[in-house]
Amino acid sequence: MHGTTTRRPRRHRARAASAVLAATAMGLALVPALSTAAQAETPATAVSVPGTFNSEIGCAGDWAPNCAQAQLSARTDGSGAWSKTITVPGGSHAYKAALNNSWNDNYGAHAKYHGADIPLQIPAGGKNVTFVYDPVTHWIADDINNKIVTAAGSFQSELDCAADWAPDCLTSWLKDIDGDGTYTWSTTAIPAGTWKVKAAIGQSWTESYGQGGSPTGADISFTVPTNGATTDFAYDSTTHVLSVRTQEPPGPAPDGTLGALYTPARTTFRIWSPDNSQVSVTVGGQTHALRPADVSGYTDVYQAIVPGDLKNQPYQFRVGNNPVRDPYARMVKPGTTEGIVMDADAVQPTGGWAPRPAITKREDAVVYELSVRNFTIDPSSGVDSAKRGKFLGLTQTGTTHNGVRTGIDHLKELGVTHVQLLPAFDFNSTVPNWGYDPLNYNVPEEQFSQFTAPEDRMREFKNMVNEFHKNGIRVLMDVVYNHTANKDVFQNITGKYYTQTDLSATGNSIDDGNPMVSRMIRDSLEYWVKNYNIDGFRFDLLGIHHAKNVDAWAKHLNDTFPDRALQIHGEPWSGGVSDPQEAVKVRYGTTPTLAGGHVGVFNGAYRDAIKGGTRDRVLGYMGGSSPNTSAIALGMRGSPLATKSTNALSDPWDPAFAYDPEQTINYVSAHDDLNLWDKITYSGVTGGPAGRAGQMNRFAAGMVLTSQGIPFFYEGDEFLHSKVVNGDYETAKNSYEAGDNVNALQWGEKALNAATFRYYKDAIALRKNSPALRLGTWDAVKAQMSTTTDGSVVTSAISSNAGAPGSHDTVVVYNPTNNAYNVSLPTGTWRKVLGTNGAVDSTSTTADGLAVTVFKKS
Known part of the structure; x- marks a missing residue:
């Protein structure tokens, strides 16, 4: 949550x-x-x-x-x-x-x-x-x-008039807004064919004009060449001449989505409006009425095709009398509901796209959650002042503080494979803030950008992703499709964007049960992958969404980008409210149904078993007193299903939910609640970094990094970052809008707590070099992993060889007690490779107390 x-x-x-x-x-x-x-x-x-x-x-x-x-x-x-x-x-x-x-x-x-x-x-x-x-x-x-001028003619019934030749039907009303005496009207709604028209004045035939502006003139003939062609009518009130000009439609939209679809010759504007047919767009000083359009895969779409090169032009949709934002906008004018027409494909990162870092299977990932601002805003980051707290601050290399590496060089040294960015799309709040109040789902947040020009802001984000890739790190986005900043975001388009009962505890949860809302989310995900080279997504409150829709989104992305190995996971709960449709929403129990889309969920059950509550003083297994060794043994194995199946479980909160190890995201700390170090000290654990408290941090992290599944940890945990300022734990429990003095990483902590950092680094390196810690299937876990408990000590013997599942080559021991534990290892020559303080190389067969110990067969 x-x-x-x-x-x-x-x-x-x-x-x-x-x-x-x-x-x-x-x-x-x-x-x-x-x-x-x-x-x-x-x-x-x-x-x-x-x-x-x-x-x-x-x-x-x-x-x-x-x-x-x-x-x-x-x-x-x-x-x-x-x-x-x-x-x-x-x-x-x-x-x-x-x-x-x-x-x-x-x-x-x-x-x-x-x-x-x-x-x-x-x-x-x-x-x-x-x-x-x-x-x-x-x-x-x-x-x-x-003059009330109507283009009355043989086409009017095609425009929903009651009949043709109807001077009193104002669907074809010509207007002289600027007062220059010329009345005009333009439409793309007249179908292909040859038609006739006259200018009728005053909504009757008492005064009318035909060819040559004559009251007795013949009907004026004109031909619409194809459906969608633009027909322009102009009546000169001095000469009474009605002129009609038709032109070929500017051409099809460049793709099949909604929003402002740009080409140099025309821009197609599309918006979903299921409740109101009074839809327009204003761009370049002109207002254009949108007409219903058949767009494959969408319903109730209104469209206008506007000729000319409109690149970088602001535009404003209106539904009824309300200015509304474009849910598909690729860039916006900050502080407004205006979008900006973008040629997104043409905005490339400097030097072009670099290859994405290779990954064999999703269980190879090590995910590091960070905030664009928190990670570099403090001067101790060593990042250039103009880039601190900005997208490109994340990827500035060569930065140090007190002799230790900072920023992206720190991440490389640590060995993570993925960074997960807290919300980096356009949100409503000011920073410092986590940004869980979306305004525009497809727009990079301007407060994280150094630039004001739309193309420069777009390129900056792409450059950030590209530089991460060049440095061997993939990029995940934290996305918040479950609610918006407030209902004003979409309400004036249609209330159908929102659920009748709020599920987010913010008052405005999104209803992906509506097919067009679901399609909007899918299109947004695809846009980020296609245009920004994003490697995957973390869904805030994924439990608000329908499991079948999440599965469809993920499968679509994986089918569309089969070479990406996209990482997709989220929180399998809602905002702490009762959901009448819980059985069909994302929960542990429906996670098996998401296996085909490679969707995982945060394993809150394993988290709580390890550390206890997220905001209390109750310590779990890492505190040494928890009897719940079965929960630890289950989580250590990747929380596999009792019976392999992709059917939903009867218990929505069954902790044995994973069809595949990639479906469990193992963690003990995230941006929410107390981070790991603050949880330990809040619980009264003493000894500081060098004593029991520091050892407990390493123990918890070691469990996450040696369990089957995907390990995840939060920025600063690796060097005991604390959000507690002047003893204020209450702010630290929920620091979403706290200042930089609370949330910003203080890089001096890395130098002070070098031993902790070294442990994380060693444990990550061991995981990456140990196939047995990264088994890729339910069958592999069942056949190649033997887990036993002895009191509160949990031990797993693992084979990395599917062809010899009983030939265990790796042994992992979790010992929460205060005493050393003697390990009975399988036959062979073994080395202890991970101990209390990190990497070791020893023939000892003991597992220290309050420690993760790993043995490998020589």
């Missing part, structure tokens, strides 16, 4: 305040024009025309946005427009469009948000005035200042 249910917000959207000026001496209230680029943030459930004539049409006063007589009606012609004809008295008037009976969201001249009042001159005696409002462009028009 991630550390807390409370996340501190980082970005706040400012809403322009609505205001009405006090009445003038003439008794008129004027609404000021506010200079803002904002747009309405709430859907339009009502539209009115408050103005200086309101009191004369029966309102209680003028400028009354909530007056019934000033309310427009939603049209039923499929256009989404609102309209009403009102008898306005003679005189000089002014008005605006107001949404939802208030001034919070209003539009004035030229469709400007909080724009200028629109003047309205009515002849003496009054006149019927038709007002029409378009919710996509926010243009409010009247038939005094404007």
